[in-house]
Each structure stands twice: as C-alpha cells, then as structure tokens.
Amino acid sequence: DWTPAAFVHETVEKIKAQVGDKRVVMALSGGVDSTVAAELIHKAIGKNLFCIFVDNGLLRKDEFETVLESYKHMGLNVKGINAKDLFYGKLKDVSDPEQKRKIIGGLFIDVFQQEATHLTDISFLGQGTIYPDVIESVSVNGPSVTIKSHHNVGGLPEKMNMQLVEPLRFLFKDEVRRVGREIGISDIFLGRHPFPGPGLAIRILGAITPEKVNMLQEADHVYVEGLKEAGLYDKVWQAGTILLPVQSVGVMGDERTYEFTVALRAVTSVDGMTADWAHLPYEFLAKMSNDIINKVKGINRVVYDISSKPPATIEWE
Numbered sequence: 368d369w370t371p372a373a374f375v376h377e378t379v380e381k382i383k384a385q386v387g388d389k390r391v392v393m394a395l396s397g398g399v400d401s402t403v404a405a406e407l408i409h410k411a412i413g414k415n416l417f418c419i420f421v422d423n424g425l426l427r428k429d430e431f432e433t434v435l436e437s438y439k440h441m442g443l444n445v446k447g448i449n450a451k452d453l454f455y456g457k458l459k460d461v462s463d464p465e466q467k468r469k470i471i472g473g474l475f476i477d478v479f480q481q482e483a484t485h486l487t488d489i490s491f492l493g494q495g496t497i498y499p500d501v502i503e504s505v506s507v508n509g510p511s512v513t514i515k516s517h518h519n520v521g522g523l524p525e526k527m528n529m530q531l532v533e534p535l536r537f538l539f540k541d542e543v544r545r546v547g548r549e550i551g552i553s554d555i556f557l558g559r560h561p562f563p564g565p566g567l568a569i570r571i572l573g574a575i576t577p578e579k580v581n582m583l584q585e586a587d588h589v590y591v592e593g594l595k596e597a598g599l600y601d602k603v604w605q606a607g608t609i610l611l612p613v614q615s616v617g618v619m620g621d622e623r624t625y626e627f628t629v630a631l632r633a634v635t636s637v638d639g640m641t642a643d644w645a646h647l648p649y650e651f652l653a654k655m656s657n658d659i660i661n662k663v664k665g666i667n668r669v670v671y672d673i674s675s676k677p678p679a680t681i682e683w684e
C-alpha cells in the first residue's frame with residue numbers, strides 16, 4: 368500500500384544514492400510541485416541543493432516577496448532574481464497568446480541558465496515534474512493538435528545537459544499534497560490554486576504593460592482575498608481575474624469614466640481537463656464587483672464568466 372511516509376523515506380534514500388555528494392540546481396515556481404520536490408531533495412542533500420526563484424513580473428500581488436520569504440524560512444538555499452524588466456521588455460506589443468508563452472518560456476530558460484552557470488560543480492537538475500506533466504508533454508509534443516503549449520516541462524533539460532532528479536515523477540497531484548503534508552510544507556503552498564506558468568500574461572488579453580499588470584494584480588488580490596474571507600476559496604478548483612482589452616463608459620460621482628473591464632473566473636474541476644463554471648453566490652459576486660470597482664483605479668465594469676470547459680478553456684488565452 369502506498370503511504371506518504373513510506374514514499375518520503377524511500378525517495379530520500381533514492382536521492383541520496385543518486386546524487387551522493389554532488390550538487391543539484393533547481394528552479395522554484397511557488398507552486399505545490401516544485402516546493403514539495405525541493406523539500407524532498409533538501410531532506411536528502413541539504414545545502415547541496417541550490418534553488419532559483421525568478422520574478423518574471425507576472426506573479427500575483429506581493430507573491431514573489433512572500434513566497435521567497437517562505438522558502439528561506441523552510442531552510443532552502445534559494446536565490447531570488449528580479450527579472451521583471453527583462454520580461455516586460457520582450458513582451459512589449461506582443462498580443463498573441465502562444466507567442467507570449469514562447470517568449471516567457473524562453474526567457475525563463477535564459478535567466479535560469481545564466482544563474483546556473485555562476486554555480487560551480489553542479490551535476491544535477493531538480494524538477495517538480497509530476498505524472499500528468501509527463502503524459503501531457505507527450506501529447507503536447509505529439510502529432511495531436513496543440514491547444515496551449517505549456518513550457519514548464521520541456522526546454523530546460525535538453526538545454527542544460529544535466530541529469531534529472533525528479534522525485535515526483537510518478538505521483539498525481541493529490542499524492543503530492545499528501546507527501547507535502549507529511550513533510551510539513553505550509554498550507555500556503557499545499558492549499559493553493561493552480562496558477563499557469565506564464566502567469567498574468569495570459570490573463571491580460573492583448574499586449575501587456577506594467578500598468579495593466581498592476582491593475583490586474585490589484586483586482587486579483589481583492590477577488591482571491593474575498594474568496595478566502597467568504598470560505599469559498601477551497602470550494603473551487605481555480606479562480607482568477609482576466610483583464611479585457613475593452614474600455615467602456617461608466618459614471619463615478621458626476622464624472623463620465625471610460626475604463627477597463629475585468630472578468631472574474633472560478634471553476635470546479637478534478638484535473639483541469641474539464642471544468643464547470645462555479646455557481647458562486649450572487650451576494651458574493653455583487654460584493655466583489657463593488658470592491659474591485661471602488662479599489663482598483665482604471666476599472667469600471669466587472670463581469671462573471673459562465674462558460675464551462677469544453678467548449679471554453681479555463682484561461683482565456
């Protein structure tokens with residue numbers, strides 16, 4: 368019978384045997400998978416694990432600082448890299464979703480490689496790959512039609528030419544969470560909704576500007592905190608806000624406004640492959656609409672997405 372405790376014990380021994388007294392470098396994303404994988408490797412080899420956490424400027428509000436602090440608190444040897452301007456620069460005027468993904472995936476590899484070359488004697492690359500990623504990357508690269516290309520899995524290994532350490536390769540998401548709980552990973556990581564690698568870039572329809580990122584971070588913050596306060600966060604599989612490339616007329620006091628629209632998205636799902644729009648209470652939606660319009664400058668209209676997957680997808684891009 369599979370138990371988290373036995374898995375942790377076996378996996379730590381395996382990593383020790385595989386890595387010995389060599390060094391491992393690894394990119395952290397702030398998500399469950401890379402965090403649990405890093406902590407397992409850390410348990411096995413301690414300070415010989417070097418972690419890199421990149422701020423691409425497309426994370427949620429305050430997320431980079433908060434998560435970096437948590438990593439340090441866990442005792443991980445982690446370096447935070449501020450690469451915001453690099454990402455914003457290369458994404459300027461780019462509005463095609465797949466082009467955005469390509470640029471973000473490519474830049475991430477560049478930044479990571481650049482940092483990794485400063486580290487000496489690195490022999491292994493740690494990764495938080497889980498079983499569904501393995502299957503998905505096969506179909507993403509296969510002959511079937513690519514709906515959205517994910518860049519989390521591909522890319523790095525080939526470019527780095529290093530041996531992989533992938534402690535979660537045969538686990539499903541719920542098992543990863545159980546392992547995380549077993550080794551004392553904070554609920555900040557374990558209870559977190561999935562968040563796409565390209566981050567807010569694919570939730571800003573059209574071209575990205577730092578101002579739009581700010582606006583969306585604020586709206587997203589109001590929404591996510593609102594879901595938590597209302598006890599709804601854990602009831603949905605994923606939630607977020609989308610900034611539409613549309614301005615519309617509104618009225619504030621006795622002034623005419625001409626500002627942006629934000630769409631709220633919340634879905635229930637088991638694995639992200641199919642999803643239903645979440646039937647959030649009207650009162651809650653009304654409060655979110657008021658709070659967002661009152662608190663976030665530049666937004667004068669809020670809509671709720673009532674599309675399921677298929678035929679829609681969870682993300683709008």
Ligand code: XMP
Binds near residue numbers: 518519563640682
């Ligand atoms: P879709 O929009 O395809 O999303 O219904 C399904 C799940 O995948 C996430 N997603 C991504 N994750 N890189 C990622 O790491 C991506 O490019 C990407 N696109 C979508 C999405 O957030 C949802 O959880």
